[in-house]
Amino acid sequence: MAVWIGRLGVYLCFLSAVAGVIDLGVARRRRTAGHARLFSWLILLGIVVAVIDMQVALVTHNFSLAYVAENNATFTPLLYCITGMWSALEGSLLLWVLLLSGLVVGVVHYYRRQGDDAVVQWAELVLFVVVGFFTLIMAGPADPFLHNPAHVLQGAGPNALLQDNPLVATHPPLLYLGFVGFSVPFAFAVAMLITGRVQETWPLEQRRWTVLAWGALSLGIVLGAWWSYQVLGWGGFWGWDPVENAALLPWLTATAYIHSVIVQDRRGLFRVWNLSLAIATFALTVLGTFFTRSGVLQSVHSFSSSTLGPLLIGFFALVVLVGVGLLAWRGDRLRSVVGVETPFSREGMFVANNILFVGFAIVVLLGTVFPLLYQAINGGQVTVGTPYFAAVAAPLSVALLVLMAIAPLASWRRASAAVLWERLRFSAWSGLVVIVALMVSGVHHLTALAAIFFATVAAGSALRTLRGVVRAARRRGGWEAAIGAPSTAGMVVHLGIVILAVGIVISTSYAQRHEVTLATHQTTVVDGQSIRFAGFAHTSDALRSQTLLKVYVDGHLLTPAVTTYNGRSGQTVGTPAIDSNLLRDVYLTFDAVGGGDTTSGAQVQNNLPAGSVVLGVTTEPLLAWLWLGGVIVGVGSALTMVRRRHGEETA
């Protein structure tokens, strides 16, 4: 297919978005239903045409497209041809707009019977504006369909790190789905502020759209951590890099929103606050895109920077201006008349939850932009890294675990300490047993012990709530009803978060890094694992050549490697190998090889005999719990989508 077809698709998408905005504006004025469904489908059609054109060009290695010549090569395997669409900025915008357009069609379809409702019309209008903005970038400064005049025979291929692991197929799409998903609650928040109508059933529906995005973002973040754990070769999964923080910031405010909307649903409180959170979350996704694409912050994700900075920060300013301006105009008239009666109640604990999550977001944002602030005021450069973030994140996370332990069992309006203790007693004693057992087995890290204790109690609270839900459902005739009950999804997510938290605490506190030098057929013992080096293996194909080490860890064969990719001037990356079970991960890297062998691409160490290798051996207890917890969080989020009757409550 020709280049112009893809560009035509982008133009169709953009023009439909503009036409949709005009149509909805006219419809608002005349008080009629507009043609939002037509235009949303035209938007989707346009972007699907563009995406298909790009995919065909990538799969057929059509190097007359500049984007294909830079991110594809004749020897790139099919999977990485397809994922090549999001290996660089221009193509990832295609994926971004595709997901956004799909979501817009979903929203318009969902509210098709309320097409003449002012709130729906305004929300659709806002969504069309958002689509229009991101499509405009593709129509102008970041055109994915630029023609490549040079005659390219082979192509450069994607960045080596982006063709080393199949996770690259799932991590960016989920992350983007999370990001674009937050435009729905934003659009409805703006619509409600314009029309001044919030006392209806909208909040709970908005919560469901938000949880859809939140679940995708959570899974995207966990998969990103898994990807960097498997590919980057230092055994870590989170580095507080600006680009990672960019995904964490909207996640934090969205988490606050998901919780505080419950209070609005149950007690009619926090109306303006919830609208502010929806606006803040969307603004943070735009800000995150700015951090990722502008290059103003030093980041390891250097393959994604561009010159779009001013455009994106302009859009951020517009979002803030519209959102905060509307809040200033309407906010005071929309406030709820009553407040929280006493802090010691379920709603009081939701307030604490919101303060912690928003505070968390603020300290992460400050740490991320501090180098820029410092530079503006002082002219110098400064780096903020793990020491700052870990120091602020640890106490906030423990405080959140405390809330997770108590809040689900506290009563609305006014909690009673005696009743609360009665509900908590069993899990509190269990938590105590767990930490005493840990202390006996040599865990003395105070923060770790506190985190584990409250995590255990939080798991107890979640399980107790779930037990109540199942019992209530059985009284009504079948446990299946429990799946759709209001607290089920939330408590499953809580369980996932608890497992994830335990994994993070234990694996980071008790990781052991070692380096061993082994000759062929030599065996050593590291942290109780026997490690035997059985020799080298070489593989080579059109894509890459690899030197693998055959290493037996307690009898399991692992093959850490050094891989050199063809294209991109022969990028060489280390490929770690991991032996994982629920109790511990053993993480092997091929660090260096003894003198003489220069063919492998690994670092050569001349003072070692030829044929010996230096292995990096890292053992991380309970690391797999992170991924397990992530999966459970995803399942819990999916449960929210199960339809349920409004107002059912069991706890």
Add this chain to the structure above:
Amino acid sequence: MKRPVLVAALVALVVLSAFSVLLATRHPVQGASAVPSPLLGHEAPAINGTLLAQSTTPATSVAVTPGANVLTGLRGKTVVVNFWSSWCGPCKAEAPELSTFAWDERQQPVVVLGVLFNDNVSAATSFANHYGSLYNSIVDAGGVDANRYGVTSPPTTYVISPRGQVAAELVGPTSVAQLRAVVQRVSQ
């Protein structure tokens, strides 16, 4: 206050507008900036410590005796002293540049020397191995060396002349081109 939301929103609007202007006027990160350090032209403060274990052989090895000033043995050579840590993002961008520079200059009287800044040894070792560092690094227990130089944030790089005087301080991630230019000026 009769309209608290209005007041809060206006305050937020002012803060966020200032924030947007700040971000809009930033430029993409490019290299380190040379700063007028009070140490310039003075004798370089001592560097003590132990050698960081790493799996790669440095382009030019540095002899380290615990308790002695490492720089004493390097008189007559231009020394690039780089304070880094494994948690620092810009250091990740800079590490390959330093290695390339060390390798390019291995025939010249130029030595690259890393000094750990607020880091733990095991994390630093895996950082050095991961990036295949071609220069030695010093474990600066208690941040004594960093204090002598007045380093507040990694990466900070000092270029020390063959006569043992501080000739330049570079704050931020440096590059092969920048180091080459500075070292050329210093060696003359």
